[in-house]
Amino acid sequence: MAGLSPSPPPLPVVPLAPASAALRLVWLRLRRNWLSAAALALIVLMMLAAALAGWVAPYEPDATDADAALQAPSLHHWLGTDIYGRDLLSRIIYAARVDLAVAFGATALALAIGSSIGVAAGLYRGIVDLVIMRCVDSIMAFPAFILAMAITAALGNSVGNVLIAIALTQIPNYLRLIRGEIFRIREMEYADAARVVGNPAWRIMFIHLLPNALPPIIVQGTLAMGYALLTMAALSFIGLGIQPPQSEWGSMTAEGAQFIVTGEWWLFLFPGLAIVLMVLSFNLIGDNLRDFLDPRMRGVR
């Protein structure tokens, strides 16, 4: 019985790598951490800017200025202005409120619903599990973005409905993840032990099993933030969800697209760049979290 051994097994002896290789490894590790530190800083900065938009943004997001229309980036307008003379930087900062709120909201909603149903499927198995999994299969038979588009179109054109649509398309991911984890963990010895001592099923599930299923959920949630941001932006790019004059990164990009033929590049470039930077940051952190939380994945990449 490995679990009963009185002392931890001795650490494997790692042969000393040549100094240069070891240095390289340290540097690689550092660089990757530096990257995720930068990613985290970027997200925190964006969230702060969004929360304090009133103080941070140099102009009112909807303030038009006919004399300053379509100006290229300058000291007065760091990212330029649009055709109404509205300051692009201010609009991007205010847009972060909608984008981040919807992404967080949709991810949290999907996580809560998906995990609950996933636990139910893992707990009851049998016919309940079968029905749930067939429903999951049906939802996953749609490419996620297409389904989100259809749901938003069906529910009606509003930001709240975009949030619901993104959440609905994400539920199967958490559900499958939690279900798989519960199936895996419930076969482990400590789950048996908890059962033998006489714990009720729900207690085993929520006190003993669920906490151990959390790491992959956290990773999935972080990576899903990137997906949610991209979906949100794409939906509003094609005209769903956001109503003018509300600014949002995807709809701002769509507005800027009309000015490509006249060469006003900043109008489409910067809102899109905001999306890329945020998605990149969430993905980097998610990848790093996976390496950190899941020892099996260490050294794979």
Place this chain on the structure above:
Amino acid sequence: MAFLGYFLRRLSLVIPTLLGVTIITFTLTYVLPGNPAVVKAGPLVSPEVVKELEKAMGLDQPAWVQYGRYISGVLHGDLGQSASTGRPVLEDFKQRLPATLELTLASLLIALVLGIPLGVQSAVHRDTAIDHLGRIVGVAGVAMPTFWTGLLSLYVFFYLLGVAPPPLGRLGAGIAPPQAITGLYVPDSLLTGNWTALGSALHQLMLPALTLGLSVMAPIARMVRSTMLEILESDYIKAAWAAGIPPRRVIYGDALANAMIPLITILGIVFGFLMAGNAVVESVFAWPGIGNYAITSLMTKDSGPIQSFVLFVALLYVMVNFVIDILYGLIDPRIRLE
């Protein structure tokens, strides 16, 4: 016999999925706030006329009756009318499908042609410059929205450099389409020797196909890389090295052949990405395909085409995944016995 059993098992999984898919698309159509009768009647009619229309369209009957009619309609190829073009949705679809197909296939080709060698080289030269390049492409590829990369490519290649045509469809202005054989302009103009049409079609296809292709290249390269890393460590590859077989043949012959099997499984996912990306890229480049049609219908609140598009994509997606499963079972006998 094992294969037949596998086939039937897979098929039995597809049927409930298809049922679920149609229930979802039906529900989406049914709960749509835009009452189809109101949309059809127009804004200027009295409530009594709307009631009449609702009755005529069967909208007053219980949901399951309507679902039955919906299914029978779908099975008979009746996808309803488009309110904006005034034609059956199926007709509009048939007309636009070749454009979508051509763009999708061209993108898939680009993704495979660039993604596979990138994955192979990343694995063979692990942790060198090319591997890092592959990683950057992978990380960046999934973080950039396709509508943005599409616009970026338009700005650079159309506006700045002037080497790409304006994004106005499948052929340049004043160029007649080639004689229709497949409906895809590139093969059709090749088959009929219509070089003007071929040049124009390729020119128009260039940017949208690159935009879409690059967006799905990342998962392909990543999959090929990780599989190749595993395979290159295997005994038979070591034996091939020891036997003195030229590296090119070992890598691209022996090793890659086996790396193709897992690649097939992710083609389903890639196809899903392509279909989703398609709609957006088509709308950026004014590509006259079904995705663009659906998005244009969104703007005019024309629900028929949207829901038919979603149903069509889902059915196609289920079909593609089913075929991939079967192919996988054919190629790898171990799968059949799972």
